[in-house]
Each structure stands twice: as structure tokens, then as C-alpha cells.
Amino acid sequence: MAVGDVVRFFGTNPVYRRRVTCHQVLDPELARYGRLDEPLPEVLGAYLTQNGIRLYSHQCEAINALRSGKNVIITTPTASGKTLAFNIPVFAGLVADPDARALYMYPTKALSNDQYATIRTMETFTGIPAKPAIYDGDTPQSKRAAIREHARIVISNPHEIHQVLSWHAKWSPFFSHLKYVVIDEAHRYRGVFGSQIALLIRRLLRVARSYGSDPQFVLSTATLANPEEFAGRLVGRPFMLVDTDGSPHGIRHFVLYNPFFDGIGERSPHQETKDLLLSCVKGDLQTLCFTSSRKMAELVTIWTREDARRTSARLAQGISAYRAGYLPEERRTIERQLKSGEIRGVVSTNALELGIDLGSLDAVIIDGYPGTMMSTRQQAGRAGRKGGESLAVLVAQANPLDQYFMHHPDAFFSRSHEHAIIDTENPYIVSGHLLCAAAELPLREEADAGFFGESFTPLLVELAASSLIKKTPRGWVYAGRGRAADAVRLDGMAAGSFRIMCHGRLLETMDRAQAYREAHEGAIMLHQGETYVVNEMDLETHTVRVSETDVDYYTQPLKEVDLRVIETLETRTINGKKCAFGDVEVTEQYTAYKIKRGDTILGVEPLSLPSLTFRTKAFWLVLPDSSATAVSTAGLDLAGGLHGAEHALIALMPLHVMCDRWDIGGLSIPSYGENGEPTIFVYDGYEGGIGLAEKAFTLLPALFSSTHELVRDCPCQKGCPSCIYSPKCGNDNVPLDKEATVKILCDLCTDPGMHETRKCPAKPEPVAL
């Protein structure tokens, strides 16, 4: 059977047919080739010819731009040949300047290894001495000096670069001739991590400048709504965008599949995923299935095998799991068997969407929306062999985003909504990098202000007041204890101060907020797929002792949130509702935790933890009296409506601003402030804020209308996990009133000046299939 046959089967089989909410078909595209402005060095031309490569239009566009000195961001899809688009100009640059060096930054070890192999092959073929080397925590001490001295392409990761910068003297040949910085998979550097990386790049540029070099940047990312803005913020330079894909593809089917089509969902969506996988494999499609957790990957594999065994033992053997914990040899075996066709179905966690060397397959099944449209596209992009027909299926879960897409497929298939956020002004992030920078080279107010933004000077004064830096005739020098780079961690807001210990072994570190939330006494916590119970939390020594456990219940903390507005920075009026953005101080207090099995509450235990106070950025909206009165007079619960609206707004934030709902917090109060106004707050869950609420504030009308559609179109009666229930609610989803929520959201989307009858847009007719 071919892809078309399986798709037809989905459309005719009575079980599948009802669940397929949308089936999109994309016409095939022929390859579009481009032309280079300048001929390549002969050896590179020969390399392309002998490998039978003709450059696509987007590759030529990127090569031309890079060779003319521009910074470039490439956002074409998976497998469109992005790597070649930057390797060619870098190699050409190495030929043109025999001293030139390049830095390649990769987020993972596996990707670094892949790129190393690619560059080695190119080097061998062309004879251009790139002398590539991986320089990271695993590089043996004995090899380091030679790499610093001789390697012209250094492949590394952000954590290593963070450490390396203070050793710039040893890297002087490298920094003196640094011509290119390649940042692959750059979309990984967003949110808190991205903001840290943005400042790391400022530090890199500052060190390079002191050695007289000013490198060009190439970024490669998945599809984003704001590629130029993102690249500009990450690097602090203007970028040229290359986004028009010239590579060919065949007919593409995308199916949205909703196990909850009836609002109930008889079976678990994972079971349905298993059925789909089996149907695809039986239809002779080589299929890759992405699940949200490692455990689920194993389960889906086992279930599919069991069912397949009824057909044939051979079919059952052709199903395999593929996950991060596997040894390299095991992975290689799976990859080989896939290529030889022995394996027909692979189930993987979506954490492996990158750095997975499986090539392309016929079909991809995505078990649950992976959180971003970007990931969805990357995963779906795995389907489609050279110009062949392909199929991608998204299996919806019972949560608001998944269900929103099922009810609004047009929103799903339209262009990317997600804005990747980078905040280079968070004082908590900037100050840490200022300390590192001061330890690398003395900071000079006039010369360095351009790298560190508006808060540069006030932060210098602040850090000096704490004796962490000192003013000298040669600039501000680092004067704190220890190494600054050791105190500043890139993967969080703060170095985790709580240590999670299991039998004397350090599992991980957490910051205070996370520890209170996930590692309080009695909590059941997950670490790399294993379950642990917290036996003791020592607030004095910041130590949490846990032990392995195997229980069938989970815990959920309950908290009280208090919020104070410190300063209103901006206000706007949307449909007659006052909305504002500004600085707030949030106090969270965990008061108790629930022990639950499924939805059943087994018990509630009190917690006595100190309260947590942090300053962050928030947007808030104030409901006018008239709207509040309308809700109350209709006999509805205002508090329940506000609470529901808060949950739904937070649930749909990730649709517009690239983040996780856990990155954001919210608070709704029927009577806030002096005037007792009904108010909903949505705030960044990080000290100082990281730009999420700020971006959302500019997108409020779109956020309001998508949220309204979500709740209005959910087929449930009184609210459900698909609309207004929140998995992280500190009040255990009480009170909630769905009808009031719809009314409030509708009101938010309606201009009071408009005619009564046109006020609330009704639910659209179901999409014809």
C-alpha cells in the first residue's frame, strides 16, 4: 500500500472517519535552483559537482548574502539543506583568508558529532584545511592546547563557551581571526535560556572585538513568527532572512485526529495512537511516532507489538522504541535496521526531534501537540522521502491547545503564530553576565554600553555597591569571590540552590521556587522518567532527600498567590477594557498538597513553607462594572468566570508567544485595589520577567479572540481539562464557571460601541471534510 491508500482508509473506516477533524493536502513542489553571484573556489565547485549537488534557490540566497558580508538567518524546513548553505560560504572564507577561524555552536553533543563528521568529509574531499575539532567538557586536557592553536573550525556548546571566554588569552590566535559564528538550531535559545545565550553572545563579541575581530553570524532555526526580531535580539545585529524553500517535496497529507471528537473520548488517546501506528505499519508505511514522555514511548511500543503479533510475529518485530537512554550502538543498530527496512515503526520521545539520525520516513504520528508549532513542523517534516508522498497525523490530547486546534484547523495550518522571546533587559540575567564580562576584560562604560543595554550603568553601580566589581583606571574589574562563570548558570535564572539527593547521590539542583513546588516533603517527583518520593526537605542546608519509589499516585501542591502592582509601564484600551503592563511583586505561598490517583483525591496534607516573593512583569486587564454586573445579573459566578478566563488565557499564551504554560502564572480577583475592580493578572514566572507578558501585551486582541473561541467551542458542559481546567491550578480549579467565562471572554472581544446583534460571534459551522 502507498501513503494514498492509508489516507483513504482513514477517510472511509467508520472509527477513524469520525475522529479525523481535518485532512489537509499540500500539492507537490518541484525543486527550484538558484545562481551564485560569485563563483566558488574551484575545489568547492568540484565538491558539489562530484556529489551531484545542485544548489537550491534558498541555499544560493544564503551563500550570496553571507559572501557579501551580511548576517543571515535561515528558517527553511527540516532536511532542506541548511547545513550546506552555511558550510559552503564558511569553507570559501577559509580559502580566501588562510588565517580565518569559525565557531560552530550546537546545543547537543550528538549534533556536534554529526556536524564534525560532515565538516571532516568536506575537508577531506576539498583539501581545504579546516582542521575541525570539538571543544567541550569531554575534550581531553592534552588535546586542548593544539585545538586552541590550530583548529580553524571549533565546534562547541554554550556552556563551554561560557567557561572559555575568561581564558581568551590562551585563545588569542582564534579570537584574533574569528570570521564566522554559526549557531545551528538557534530556536533552542529562547525564553530564559535564550536570554542568557544572547548575553553570552554579547560577551563573545566583546572579547572578539578586543582582539580586533568582528565575526559574521549565521543562524539556522525552525519556523518562527519573528525570525528577524529573534535573530536581532539574540545577536544584537541586523539579519537578513532566508525563508523561501527551494527544495522539492511530494504530496503531503496532514491529518488532525481527535479522540475527543464527541467531547468524551472513550479510550485513551495513546491507545488510539497505537491503532494509527499499527494501521500505518500494516499499510507498509515506515512510520515514526513521537510521544510526550519516555514512558509513553515504551508503552506505545509494547501495545503496538502485542497487537501486531496477532497478525504476524515478523510485523511485531518490526516495531521498536528509540530513546535518549539508549547506548550509541543500540541507536546505530536501530538506524541501520530502519534503512534496511527491517524496522517498520519507531516510537520516540519528542525530546529526540533533534539529533535523531533516522533520515526520512513515509509517515509521522505525533501523540499530542508537542507544545509549539515549531516542534510540530519539525516532527512532521520527518515524513517524506525525496519527492515522495507523505503523511503526518496529530493525535489530540484533552488539553486546551490540542482541542483548540481540533476545533480551529485553520488556526493550525495558517502561518506560524509563535514569537520566540528573548529579553536582554532582565536585570537578574544581565547582572550575572556583567560579572562574567568584568572577569574577562575590564568593563568600560563608554565602550561597552552598546553590548549590555539600558540597565548597564545602573547595574554597574549596583554591583559595585556590593563590592562585586571595582572601578579602576582601566575600567570596572571583577572583585567578587570565586569565578564569576561558576556562579552564573546558563540554564536557569539562578544557580539552583536546593540539592536533590538520593542516597548521597546528587540527582539535580533546583531553585527555591521549583523546590517548593516540586520537592516539598511528601511530594512525588519525576526525574528522567524515574519516580521518587521526597523524604525530607532541609531549609537550612537547602538539601532535599529523596528515595526511589513505585507508587500509582501523584501529588499536587496548593498555593495562595498575592500580587502587588509596583509600577504601571504601559496601558491600552481594548474593546473598552482597560489593560496594562508593568512591574509587579508576586508572593506565593504553598499551603498544602493533594495526593491524587487519576482524578480521585486520596488525601490532603498541610505544608509549612516560607512564602516566596519575587518581582516580575505582568499584564492585567480590568473588567468594567457593566460587564461584571451583567455576569452577576445573569445568575453566574463572577469569581468562577474570571478564574476560568485566567486559566484559558494562560493556556493559549503558548499559541502566540513561544513558552510553556508553566513559565507563566496568573491571578484573578473579583475585587482588586482601591476601586475593587475585577482584575485578571498574567505574569512571567521568573524573577525580573523574561518578556513573555510584555510580548503578549502587544498581542492581546489576538489572544482574547483565540481564547474566546477555545472556551466557546469546547463541547463540554461545565468546563473540562480541554478548556478552563488548569493542571497547575493552586486552588485546585475552584471556583470555575464556564458560562461566566464565555461571557467575560466574549465581552473582552467585543467593542461596546458595536451593534448589539453583532456583539458575540457565534460558533462557526463545522469544517467540511
Added chain:
Amino acid sequence: MRVRFTFTPHGRSLTVRSPDVLVQMAAMQAESRIGALWQQRMDALREYDVVRDGNVFGAGLAGSCVFSSEYDKARALLDQLLARYDGVAFDTLFSGREITNDSGSCIALESCHDLPATAVDTERLFQEMISDLTLVHGVGEVSERRLKARGYRTITDLAEHPKLRFAARQVLERLTRADPADVMDLIGTRHAKSHPFALGAAGSFESNDYVFLDIETLGLFSRPIILFGVGTIEQGHLMVRQYLLRDICEEAAALTATVEQFSGRRPALVTFNGKAFDLPYVKDRLAYYGIGALSRIPHFDVLHFSRRRWKGQFTSCRLSALESAVLGVARADDVPGQMVPEFYETYLRTQNCGPLVPIVDHNRQDVVSLALLFFYLLGETCGCR
């Protein structure tokens, strides 16, 4: 445009203050939290471990550790010093000279020390070296034995060897020219860099060519150097100049002053573990301030020669162990090297000069012991018999 209005906090009332005051207060609080936050985090970084006395296993594993008795003694010393020197002015305690250069100013403390005379017998060393046929490229230990059996006793003899004569003449020429840096290179390519001949190469320097260097720092790399001890030989005496930072902002001046001491005029650097620590550290700080690079000069790291000479004879080859075992020097009120940062930071914080006293003494003694040990080894290698 940014509009400003304030809500009163939920549930509480803050009525009287004007919005601007509130905003200012908030800004101040937010800022002071940042400094405190980082300070807290820095304090959590530990630069050494304190291990139980006799815990050789722990001491061996941890890169940097202090035995608990040593630690307790040093903490007690710190308290005593703070009490003793409370209110004593810097100038009263340290009679130094203020020096000024392009990079600013700092204090130079000078002291003069006796040195036993070491007469170097270069002829004897030369004879020993030319008897070592393995210095010639292509001659290993086996061939040396064979060649000697056939009558080639020295490299001079080998200069007539039908096959080896070119290589031998080259070596002979280099040994005769006796350029210390070149002789060191030659020895280094044929033998271990700590071979006594390499030390012997120093014999052809004049005694006032040497500069002895030892630094005290605020930690292990990328932190300031707070004291530079520089020893030179002047009229047969060891003159120790210590460039001390009264504040971190004087580091660039002290660096410049130190580097002036061993650029050109005095071409031979002598350190203890300086190849791994002092010299790269100084280079790193020079690069940090952008003060120009050091030219390459012959560098004698006494640690390496000592290891070769005394390996296995003493419990450790640390300078403090060697000075007591070989030179019979005993220190009182010493500060363990790893605790120097703590002492200096206490000085910075309290502005009480007491904690500087043992640092300065410690560093001065390090330079003196380094010089004595160097001449001791030099005498053994190429002194007069």
C-alpha cells in the same frame, strides 16, 4: 508613551505615599536585591575543602584542600591579627615606597637578604655535557655504550665519526657557544626538561641576570593577583621587591612594575611551579588589562628540578616542605596558600591591615627560599668541587 499609575496592594492599604515615592522605593529594593543575590551565590562557591588531619585520601583527591588543624590555626591567627592591628595605619605597618607608572600606582616593599656565594664551574659542566653522547641526534643509550667501547668518549671525538660527525659538530658548536636558552632547548629535546644539564645551562648566566618570581592571588585564575614578589641579585645580596595592592584597582600598576623587572634587562626567570601557575597567571592578567605580552625568556622552574632531585625522599615537594628539609627554614605564623584570598578579602572588607602581614611575610619567604633552593641545586649541578 509610558503612563504611570499605581494600585494599592491587594488586601492591605498604603494610602499616603505618592506614586513617585513608591516607584523609587521599589526601584531601590529591586536593585539592592541583585547585589545581595549575587553576593550570596558567590559566598556559596568554595575554593578549597577543609579535610580532617591525616585524611591523606581526601587530601590527595581534592585539588585544593587545607587540613583542619591548619585551618583552625589560620582562623585563630586571623582573629589575633585583626585584634592586634585594629586601627593601625597602612603606612605604619608597611614602610614601602609608592611607585607610579603608566598603569597607576602601588606600594613596593623592599628587603635585602644574604645569599651564600655559589661559584659555578662551567668547565666541569661542559666536560660532563660533552661526555654525554646521547645529546647528539641519532645516538641512544645503546649506541652510546657501543660508541664509547669503540673509543668515542666525547662529542668532540664524535665530530670525527664518519656518519655522526655533522650532528656531533652541530651539538658541539651549540655547547661551545653556551647561549643558555639554546643549551636548554638542546637538553630539552634530548632529555627530560628537568635534567640537571638544563639547570646547568643557567650556570652561564651572570647572577644578576636572574629574576625570582612568586605571586599571591585571590584564587585559581581569572581573579586579581594581589602581591607580586620579585627577587633580584644586587651586589651579592638578594633584593626582594614586593608590589602590594592596597586595593584591587592597583593590580595593573603592580603588573606593569613586575613585568619591567624581567623584560630584557634580566633574561632568566626562576620560579617554583611557575610554568603551571605563576607565569600563565601573569600572562592571563596582562591580557586581561591589555598591557602587552611577555617576550619568551629562559624559565627555570625549580619544582621540576626538585622533583627529579628529591623525589621519594620527602613527603612532598612543596616549597614549604623542601625549605625545612633542605634549607632548615622554619616559618611561624604562616598562612596556608589557599587561605590567602580569605585573608586579603578580610583586609578589603575591614580595612584592617593585620591580615596582610602574614601574606607579605609568606610571599617574601617564598622568594627567599626559592632563590636559596635554586642556588643549592645549581651548586650541586655545576658548582666547584
